[in-house]
Amino acid sequence: MHLSRSIKQSVLTGTTIALATTGLTAVFLPKLNAQPLPLSENLVALNSDHGALLLRQSKAKADYVPLSTHFVTQINQAFCGVASVSMVLNAMAVDAPAAEAWDQNYFTQKNTLNAETEAIIAESLIRRQGLTLAELAEIFETYPVDAEVHYGSELSLAEFREKAIANLKNPDDFMVINYLRRAIGQQRGGHISPVAAYNAATDRFLVLDVSRYKYPPVWVKASELWQSLDTLDSTSGKTRGMLLVQRR
Amino acid sequence: MHLSRSIKQSVLTGTTIALATTGLTAVFLPKLNAQPLPLSENLVALNSDHGALLLRQSKAKADYVPLSTHFVTQINQAFCGVASVSMVLNAMAVDAPAAEAWDQNYFTQKNTLNAETEAIIAESLIRRQGLTLAELAEIFETYPVDAEVHYGSELSLAEFREKAIANLKNPDDFMVINYLRRAIGQQRGGHISPVAAYNAATDRFLVLDVSRYKYPPVWVKASELWQSLDTLDSTSGKTRGMLLVQRR
Structure with missing residues (x-):
């Protein structure tokens, strides 16, 4: 040694x-x-004493174990959406394509995209500009799941909180958000990640950020997360928002 | 849609x-x-009602959140050890090399290996035969951490349980095992993965299996896990075993 x-x-x-x-x-x-970027004071890292306590106290964390079991890092700077789709499909144990490196069936950021998703948006274009909320939903729905779209502009804070908490209490459905990082004090633009838990005492949601090289999972105040969804995505001309995903 | x-x-x-x-x-x-292989009856999947309950009840799970936050799938069939090293180093937030895909510092299964680890064992050889327990420790120790080696042949069940529980209660050190899959009822050979928690009521340890395409994380009876360490690795001519890793 x-x-x-x-x-x-x-x-x-x-x-x-x-x-x-x-x-x-x-x-x-x-x-x-040194590893990830510093967090602004409004955020609580999951990987801190306080963050771990918020998870222990959470009464709406049915999605945390299945999602963290399949947590991945986006393989390039535009694949946050593709990473989120593969995590959620694996967390739901949806029948998967072969992952050739291993001779098993499992969703990866390579085999989640195929000829059918190419007809929605070309992989080459995803690599340049990422996915809009609607494209993300369409890619989910090429698999046997429904992805209910909620634009930020159409959600009140109370509706967002209520729908999100109900989802996080139910192990059979999952939640993915498309949000603006800078609206929660992070660098910098639009981003996509699954949400895994809610802590009522602090009114915070836990975002499992798929750019793990950049930030840890963070607990975000509901009001700030909600505001980060109600921001304009210049590619779609619509606001960002959230998807609620369940088996069809 | x-x-x-x-x-x-x-x-x-x-x-x-x-x-x-x-x-x-x-x-x-x-x-x-369909996704992963079926589990034999002696194992409890983390991603089941029972498995999630065992985690909630665990009093020795300080390593679970940091490890699951950086959980990865081994990128080829021989990289279980390399995947485990990168997970543990990220969980400890050890200063990391640049991960070029992202322009950030983060351990991956590519940048964890370098010229220094090449002098311990060539990457091309790891890809053919994986790592022995001693090689795994040496690779860890090219970074500013100590990796204490415990061969299965040198551990009683009581010692194994005691050392492992102490490690899992302490967030500052981590535990990686080199075990024989078939000794716990899995397919098939020698394998390496981090251990994340212990449940006293059932006397089971939680193994975060890095071949996520093959098996979920599983709760394994302490006696079975201990026996799986005390098995001969024909490459080293010694038994498998466990590493206890902490910052130097």
């Missing part, structure tokens, strides 16, 4: 590239840097 | 390949099949 102790020291210096010697050859090692 | 309703029907037929018509072109859609 002690082979590489001397190398570790050099890796941990602040230089951009550390030069290390392993046996006879000199090798370049990548610089290591 | 109704564009593709007719296509959906054909996808869901039992034929090997479904032929669908989207606008003017005929396309082939992949067959959809």
Whole structure:
């Protein structure tokens, strides 16, 4: 276990590239840097004492275990929607296509898209601009699930809270939001992720952010999350919003 | 949302390949099949009413939220160890290399391996035979963490249970096991995954199996899990076992 102790020291210096010697050859090692971006004060990281307490106290978390069991990181900067679809379909154990790397059936961010979704929006276009709320629903509905669309502009805060809580208490349906990050104090634009729980005492929802390299899952005040849905998506010309997804 | 309703029907037929018509072109859609393999009766899936209850009742689950927040699927059939290392390092928020797909620092199954780990075992060899317990520890220790090795042959059931529970109650250290799947009633060979919780009433540990395409996370009886560690790894000539990992 002690082979590489001397190398570790050099890796941990602040230089951009550390030069290390392993046996006879000199090798370049990548610089290591602090992980995710700092959170603004209005947000509570799930991965903190306070965040974990909010989860323990939650009475509306039926979707948390199935979603976190299939939590993935979006594979590129525009695939937040595709990542969210694959998580939710796996969480519902919907019959899945083969995932060739493993010789098993499981939704991935590669096999969730196919010729049928290509007719809704080309993968090449998703890679440039992501998905609108309506496109996200259409992709879900190429599988045997219904995706009920609620635009932010059409939801009062009370309606949003009520529909979301009912969904999160029911293990058989799931909730995905399309929101504007900067409206909740994050960097920066439109984003898509599943929501996994609600804490009544603090009136906060837990967003399982699929850009795990960037932010942890966060507890967001209901009013702020609701406002982040009622923002204009310039691609669709409509507001963002939420999907409620269940088996057909 | 109704564009593709007719296509959906054909996808869901039992034929090997479904032929669908989207606008003017005929396309082939992949067959959809049931997800993971069935569990034998000695195991409890986390994603079941019983499994979720065991988690709620657990008093030793400090590692569950940080691990599940960074849960990944091994990217090929031999990378269970690499997947486990990247999960644990992210759960500990260890300074990470850049993940180039995202322009952020985060451990992935690609950037966790580097020139330094190559000197321990070549990636090409990992892809053929996976990692031994000792190699797994050495790879962890190329980062600023200590990985304490406990071979199955050197642990009594009482010692295993005691060390594991202490680890799972402490959010600052983590536990990874190298075990034989068939000893707990799964298919089939040696495997590596993090352990996230312990339920005292049933004397079961929760294994966050990184081959998520194959099995859900499972609650395993302590005695069975302990026996699965005390099995011979023909590559090392030693038994499998567990690692207790903490920041140096």
